[in-house]
């Protein structure tokens with residue numbers, strides 16, 4: 390491998406380390422918010438959960454959905470609590486109490502040092518609800534909805550900068566599902582009205598719900614034809630699972646993600662060319678993760694209960710490896726992927742889990758997410774690498790070594806992220822780092838486990854990183870041993 394400081398892809402936009410909280414299952418109620426919990430603060434927010442969120446250094450959090458937003462009336466979640474209605478939440482067929490709404494979530498996000506990426510309802514609603522909502526959130530005062538916010542106790546506007554124009558509107562499961570033409574027109578007119586209220590905002594146009602959607606990428610081409618001028622980003626969503634229990638194939642699924650990103654870029658650039666536009670559309674990968682472990686157990690849940698344990702995937706070690714590879718895919722596309730959201734953050738397909746009334750704990754996927762978020766800030770560099778390869782059921786020419794590199798010029802740090810996908814053999818890697826004079830090894834972090842199916846629980850953290858990785862650096866050559874099936878972070882710093 391050769392790493393050179395002049396092989397720049399782009400500065401990493403820190404918002405790629407974003408996440409997502411939906412009013413779904415126990416994400417909000419029992420996760421973020423649990424007033425009776427011994428560790429709850431004066432507002433009912435769990436401090437143990439906030440501490441774990443802060444460890445991940447999450448810069449931006451998407452809210453309030455997800456599928457849920459497509460039938461959500463934002464007015465239900467603001468104002469005096471005693472006036473807030475219980476509603477049938479149609480996406481997940483639960484009861485939404487509206488104990489937490491926009492203002493409470495904005496307060497919580499401040500406590501965890503995150504911005505909010507707010508989604509509006511383009512399923513059952515449209516221009517009118519969206520323009521009122523942004524007036525409520527962002528206008529200083531002296532108008533109907535900004536004064537309502539002030540009356541609700543929030544003198545200063547929330548100034549929410551990033552807004553999603555609906556959620557997964559290409560999906561037939563979505564309440565208010567639309568054709569690409571219908572969505573494109575509605576999104577562009579809604580976005581126009583929202584930017585009239587607050588021209589400083591940025592908008593995300595809905596892309597496809599996953600790369601296998603039959604309408605992909607025609608959906609992007611048609612919708613962007615309408616929204617190209619008003620939107621600043623197009624969204625991508627993708628979840629993977631090891632349904633066939635074929636780990637070698639599963640660990641290569643990040644290659645599908647690379648392909649998905651490249652295809653969306655190509656489609657955006659086609660519309661750019663068609664419109665003779667000077668603007669380049671950026672990508673917001675605002676839902677991504679592993680999601681499949683909980684599907685069966687969820688089918689047994691009773692409908693219309695409050696905060697049932699939905700989508701509570703318990704992640705294993707191989708999931709952590711794939712999550713590491715997915716994060717590296719964002720870094721290698723840092724020139725176009727400017728935001729992303731691990732879906733989700735607490736309890737629902739999440740790195741952080743809680744017991745109601747009990748402890749909070751870290752899933753296996755917490756670690757690669759934390760490592761890349763904390764150490765992946767700076768300039769993403771092209772990893773020039775020659776790796777042995779393998780073929781699997783779905784993919785060919787899969788490099789055993791998957792890699793991404795970030796150079797933090799300010800702190801004079803170089804962080805190399807690596808997955809060894811080989812399931813039975815360690816690999817010796819030589820890295821030419823001659824352009825980083827006077828750099829020394831800080832540490833070589835490794836996440837490894839003999840059992841690909843090992844999981845963490847509230848009682849035992851079976852999968853946790855150590856810093857005994859095998860690396861040495863001499864005369865600009867970094868020599869590392871990457872153990873079989875492992876996640877590695879090799880950190881160098883100038884002394």
Ligand code: AHR
Pocket residue numbers: 411454455456457556557598676732733
């Ligand atoms: O994150 C869970 C769900 O996955 C979201 O609500 C939806 O947008 C996607 O299908």
